[in-house]
Amino acid sequence: MRHTIRFKYTMILIGVVASVIVASWIVINLCLEPYYMQSKQRTLIQSHNQLESQLFSDGTVTDETKMYLRRIKENYNIEIFLWDSSQNVLYSSSNADALKNGNDPLSYILGRQQTVQLLKSTDEYQINKTYDSNLEAYYMEMFSTYTGGSFSIMRVPLQSIEETVNLVNRFHIYIALGVAFIGIVAAWFLTKNMTAPILRLSSLADRMARLDFTAKYEGGDDNEIGILGQNMNHMSEQLEKTILELKTANLELKRDIEQKTKIDEMRQEFLSNVSHELKTPIALVQGYAEGLKEGISDDPESMEWYCDVIIDEAAKMNNMVKKLLTLNQIEAGREQISMEHFDLISMIEGVLNSYRILIEQKEAQVELHSPESLYIWADEYMAEEVIRNYVGNALNHLDGERKISITVERRDTKARIYVKNTGKPIPEEDIGRIWDKFYKVDKARTREYGGSGIGLSIVRAVMESHNCGYGVENQEDGVAFFCEFDCG
Secondary structure, eight states: OOTTHHHHHHHHHHHHHHHHHHHHHHHHHHHHHHHHHHHHHHHHHHHHHHHHSSSSSSOOOHHHHHHHHHHHHHHOOOEEEEOOOOOEEEEEEOOOHHHTTTTOOOHHHHHHEEEEEEEESSSSSEEEEEEEETOOOEEEEEEEETTTSSSEEEEEEEEEHHHHHHHHHHHHHHHHHHHHHHHHHEEEEHHHHHHHHHHHHHHHHHHHOOOOOOOOOOOOOOOOHHHHHHHHHHHHHHHHHHHHHHHHHHHHHHHHHHHHHHHHHHHHHHHHHHHHHHHHHHHHHHHHHHHHTTSSOHHHHHHHHHHHHHHHHHHHHHHHHHHHHHHHHHTTOOOOOOOOOHHHHHHHHHHHHHHHHHHHHHHHEEEOOOOOOOOEEOHHHHHHHHHHHHHHHHHHOOOOOOOOEEEEEEETTTEEEEEEEEEEOHHHHHHHHSSSSSSSHHHHHHHTTTTTSSSHHHHHHHHTTTOEEEEEEEETTTTEEEEEEEEE
């Protein structure tokens, strides 16, 4: 609290008010009496000059002069005694019986008064501060001489100035207390109004430090604080914009790093899978070729079997390389999609005809449930690759009743194809991974029919390049793969 701006401003304002009160008390006590004395001197001198102009050269006092002298008495509380050159009383503003009885005026003055201080003296008058022992009071007294020999005494009591100073001091105490109270209250509210915008700016800066840029300074002041608030609003907007750009750049960089990491992992995985997939057929080809070269068997039938194995393994490697090239071209976007409008049913029947021999060898029962024709929009070659991989996959995993059911349905603007085969379901933990390259649920069985684990990866790449849906479902008696194409 002691270190807050509000507390410091309040103390400063209280100090200023206290300083003004003390300074005014000092000025009153030191300057009021001298100022009063100077003012009375000027009044006496002015009265002397006016009386000089009122008197005739023979010292005669007219009614007009007496009227003037009474006004001086009433207005300035000045006692006036006027004598002629023969010391006869011409005018007295108070009881002057002692003078009327023929007493010497100088004796009268000296008998009652004692000069305390000479204030001013000229050829025409002398001003003294005197003490009247009878009245026990101080006076400012002027002894003046005029043309024609007349002279006067003018005096004004000084008791009033002392009373005035004492009264002013007492009144000043009450005023000071009131002003001090009002000053403290005013200082408190004034500093509150002064520091409130600063506190709002402090809160705004704190929220900005916590990256909360929704806070804005809403003060409408046109002073320096208002300008600072507007600048902070502008700074907040710029910081928000800059941080947003940095976050965007950071996300892009993070995605690039993740993509690079993913590519590196895919490259390593690809090399590992390719080397693994090629290791067995190459070893077989090498082994049988070395056997033929070394003449392990002279039996023509055995030699032919060796050659058949070599040819079969070479065909498998060739097929895998072709699929890898196809998949790579589709994923890299180098395989241009040529959209065509063709009959899906005719294309499916053509795929089944190409698999006719294999279907007979597998003793499979194939059923096609579809309309007579259904035209779709797709790349015909890629769409055929999808159907071919689905049918081939179904034949390779056929079991149980050994049935394959191909169903084609139209759903609004989409044509959905189901390829279902009876057999074992896919384990739930493997369903999300069967679309990955080289992933095999049953590696022994895949090796048995010469699968490479690339077919379903080609399906995913084709369907995603067409922005169409695809997937797999475990059913009660088998597995059903599906895909969709636009037919609107």
